[in-house]
Amino acid sequence: MMKQVYQFRYQTPLQGAVEVEYFGWSEVRDRSYRWNGNERKERSVVFQYTTAGSGVLDSGDGHSYVLSAGKGFFAEFPGNHLYYFDPKASNCWEFVWLQLSGDPVFPLWKKLMSQFGPITELSQESLIIRKLLHMYARIGEEGAFNRYALSAFAYDWMMTALAAGRQDGAVPDSCQLERVFAYIDLHYAQPLTLKELADQAELTPNYFCQLFHERVGLTPIAYLQKRRVEEAVRLLRHTKLSVSKIAAQTGFDSSSYFGKVFRKHLNCSPQHYRAEMHSAYWGQVVLLP
The missing domain is CATH 2.60.120.280 (Regulatory protein AraC)
Known part of the structure; x- marks a missing residue:
């Protein structure tokens, strides 16, 4: 950088x-x-x-x-x-x-x-x-x-x-969650499951889901979707790939499901975002929990 x-x-x-x-x-x-x-x-x-x-x-x-x-x-x-x-x-x-x-x-x-x-x-x-x-x-x-x-x-x-910092400046479970973040960054394009993510943290799915939500403010699957949409936004902005190819490259089963999730986060379709992204309104996008 x-x-x-x-x-x-x-x-x-x-x-x-x-x-x-x-x-x-x-x-x-x-x-x-x-x-x-x-x-x-x-x-x-x-x-x-x-x-x-x-x-x-x-x-x-x-x-x-x-x-x-x-x-x-x-x-x-x-x-x-x-x-x-x-x-x-x-x-x-x-x-x-x-x-x-x-x-x-x-x-x-x-x-x-x-x-x-x-x-x-x-x-x-x-x-x-x-x-x-x-x-x-x-x-x-x-x-x-x-x-x-x-x-x-x-x-x-x-x-x-x-x-x-709640427990003398250290979160006992932070290393497990950081392994999950790194795994998602590498494999978000693959069909990841809750159990697969929990395995990366070496936790049971129930406890992992509870811990993740407490630390991040999102469920693991919601965070995965957010990460996929962020990558899709980058591809829409900086490449000429078709929407269907972007959906496939960011881990969505179909273009229709990709469109549904994208609209949930950005209140518009991927096609509309790409068409309007150079306007002042769509100049910058950040997805925060």
Whole structure:
């Protein structure tokens, strides 16, 4: 993925909503990269996750933490913290970061900071980071979403992080579910069953279905359908394949069933979506649970 920073500015505030201000993948090599939370005047929050190299976080409790790959932090502005790049410790600091604002974000962020502590260690395969990188990639592929879709993503992502932090920052069953996500990504075009997905998690179908719905907000089969429709949208936008071929390539038994599911998610037929996708209304599509 290309590394860049997306900045979102809105003409009028959206009352009662979470707003995405910045979403970026950055690489710094200059000691001038230095942010003092007490000097920040804007009221906002940030999550920053290291993908390569390292940086340093001096927290308000007097401790200094090295932010090597796989480590991240939640912070609030203004706030008693300092984070910076130290060229003596690393030749670069590469990180993904998300900055949010809006009244609803602050009580949720305080819970996140309380649950995860000054820094947190997360695999790139964790659900929290998977969702973050997936949305970053989607923005890069499709351009900036409208503010409502961005707000929905930010809120959904915070809920995912809160769920992951409920038990000392770890979800015991996250590895099982991540195996399922990876399996669906590879095999969504095949006729998958609930039992087959449960087997990937090494759980009984009943418990797997309950756990999946609790963590994701969808049933496993509904998530599979959503994933298939997302891929179908990509093919409709970027290829000239017929609707019947797209249906077959995304795991649908027939064009008629594909059309029914597609209409359920997007309120129009695949043919209509393809015909109208270049208009302002159909410019960007994201499917969130």
